Amino acid sequence: MAITERDKKIVYWINKHGFATAEQVGKEFGMSKTAVYRRLKGMVDEGLLKHGRVLADIAGVYWVTNNGVELSESKLSAGKKPGAATLAHDLKMIDLSMYLLKEYENCTWLTAREMKSMQMKEAEKTGENKFAVLGSRVPDGVLVMGGQYYAVELELTLKNRKRIKGIVDDYAKRMARGEFASVIYYYDKESVARVLHEEVASKAVVRRFQFFEVPKDI
Structure with a gap:
């Protein structure tokens, strides 16, 4: 998948917060549900993001890998899967x-x-x-x-x-x-x-x- 400037901004924004859901990314960047899931899956496949579900009743979240940090030039360390207590x-x-x-x-x-x-x-x-x-x-x-x-x-x-x-x-x-x-x-x-x-x-x-x-x- 060819990485776009918007993809870099998405990775940077997710890492700013530590993690985020697809719905939140779509809302922040004005993307349709289909488009946001497609881009996020592509970035997971490229090793820029990871995805996981913490609680059964809350949507899965995405967080940034070391490769994603490097690509987006984030000043923060890579994210990690959040804990259930504060999710x-x-x-x-x-x-x-x-x-x-x-x-x-x-x-x-x-x-x-x-x-x-x-x-x-x-x-x-x-x-x-x-x-x-x-x-x-x-x-x-x-x-x-x-x-x-x-x-x-x-x-x-x-x-x-x-x-x-x-x-x-x-x-x-x-x-x-x-x-x-x-x-x-x-x-x-x-x-x-x-x-x-x-x-x-x-x-x-x-x-x-x-x-x-x-x-x-x-």
Whole structure:
């Protein structure tokens, strides 16, 4: 199969997110179901992508091989088959990122993979302990608008209350020192939203926390 420039962009985009479904690729690149499956199968045959099903009730996903990284000139390492525990969340996060990029003009999106890669490269420059960097938390995604960074978190399940407090405390400090302009939480359960509101209520930067229900059309 002759590899096109669009194919390279598809591989790059999949690796940006770590993995993606055929439906997501088709939506991002405006391709019909038949066309997207044909191109993705061809790229699997060419050794640029791998494909696998993680859960029986969720569509199979594609991730990028080392050959795909080289072809697309991605700055990230090759992807891998995702785990079952976070699959639904991570796929929904890809959908949310596509929604936000259409909702807000002149903005860009940084995935958690990209943020972690940026941290590692900075650690190499400064001599910081790489293991400490690997253990540090990054947002689910970051929306970049007007030169400012907006951390985006997708909460589909209720975390341990102590863990939520730790995350909120960390974000309050990071906003106070100017790392993020705001933290935007998306949720799909009112019980999750209620706990989040309670945890941020006492923070000096409380107004910089934003809460939205996950859009119904993603």
